[in-house]
Amino acid sequence: MNELPEHVRRNREQWDRWASEYVAAAERHWAQESPTWGIWGIPESEVGMFTESIVDKDAIELGCGTAYVSAWMARRGARVVGIDNSTEQLATAHRMQRQHGIDFPLLHGNAEAVPYPAASFDFAISEYGACLWADPQRWVAEAARLLRPGGQLVFLTNSYLLALCASDIDGVAATNHLLRPAFGMNRIEWPTDLGVEFHLPHGEWIRLFNRCGFDVEDLGELRPPQTATTRYPFVTLEWARQWPCEEVWKVRRR
Numbered sequence: 001m002n003e004l005p006e007h008v009r010r011n012r013e014q015w016d017r018w019a020s021e022y023v024a025a026a027e028r029h030w031a032q033e034s035p036t037w038g039i040w041g042i043p044e045s046e047v048g049m050f051t052e053s054i055v056d057k058d059a060i061e062l063g064c065g066t067a068y069v070s071a072w073m074a075r076r077g078a079r080v081v082g083i084d085n086s087t088e089q090l091a092t093a094h095r096m097q098r099q100h101g102i103d104f105p106l107l108h109g110n111a112e113a114v115p116y117p118a119a120s121f122d123f124a125i126s127e128y129g130a131c132l133w134a135d136p137q138r139w140v141a142e143a144a145r146l147l148r149p150g151g152q153l154v155f156l157t158n159s160y161l162l163a164l165c166a167s168d169i170d171g172v173a174a175t176n177h178l179l180r181p182a183f184g185m186n187r188i189e190w191p192t193d194l195g196v197e198f199h200l201p202h203g204e205w206i207r208l209f210n211r212c213g214f215d216v217e218d219l220g221e222l223r224p225p226q227t228a229t230t231r232y233p234f235v236t237l238e239w240a241r242q243w244p245c246e247e248v249w250k251v252r253r254r
């Protein structure tokens with residue numbers, strides 16, 4: 001534990017505390033036939049995280065939490081591995097596996113250093129997992145190491161614009177004011193909890209992907225449907241209907 005980077009130790013402690021608040025969502029998502037994504041539950045048909053067939057592919061979920069995304073991939077015929085930093089989140093994942101009769105390896109560890117050989121996977125995915133809570137310089141390089149040439153990395157996280165406008169007061173939604181500088185943006189700590197998040201300007205993501213051997217295929221800016229709801233107070237539907245609060249990156253290993 002002591003050899004873990006400081007942000008990984010802090011996020012481990014925070015996610016072990018938060019895990020009980022994610023059980024109900026885990027039960028709902030594991031029971032779903034069709035994937036829905038992000039804080040608004042936008043259907044896969046509109047988001048397209050799985051645009052390519054993953055049948056018989058080796059897939060890894062980086063920061064799998066309760067592992068419902070991994071379960072959706074396993075049901076689609078992929079050989080799946082999930083890795084997560086929180087034992088409590090993984091405890092829910094194990095319980096869900098038993099309940100649904102779906103089994104795949106769940107590793108407890110840091111997605112910045114995955115105990116698998118290079119070029120073990122065809123597909124890597126993260127939904128608000130390592131892509132938000134791990135250091136981009138480390139986890140993107142690690143995803144590049146894990147993927148075979150031609151392999152795809154897809155992730156969904158808060159948009160860059162939301163990171164500029166999000167309030168640091170708990171329970172207060174983002175406004176249409178820019179609250180923090182864009183230049184130099186990387187690590188963000190909110191005063192209300194222990195967690196450490198990472199947000200990059202788009203140009204920095206692109207340069208990082210290039211350095212790590214990825215070609216950018218798409219950057220999707222998600223718009224929730226007019227009737228969408230969320231349990232998260234940090235953004236309103238009115239805001240998210242005007243500006244993207246979530247983004248989906250798709251990059252491919254050269």
Ligand SMILES: C[S@@+](CC[C@H](N)C(=O)[O-])C[C@H]1O[C@@H](n2cnc3c(N)ncnc32)[C@H](O)[C@@H]1O
Pocket residue numbers: 008011012015022062063064065066067069083084085086089109110111112127128129130133134
């Ligand atoms: C919001 S959950 C993501 C899982 C799921 N898709 C969801 O939306 O609930 C965030 C997860 O990222 C995990 N996480 C944070 N930092 C991580 C790291 N460095 N390596 C692996 N997992 C990490 C946390 O333990 C937590 O379970």
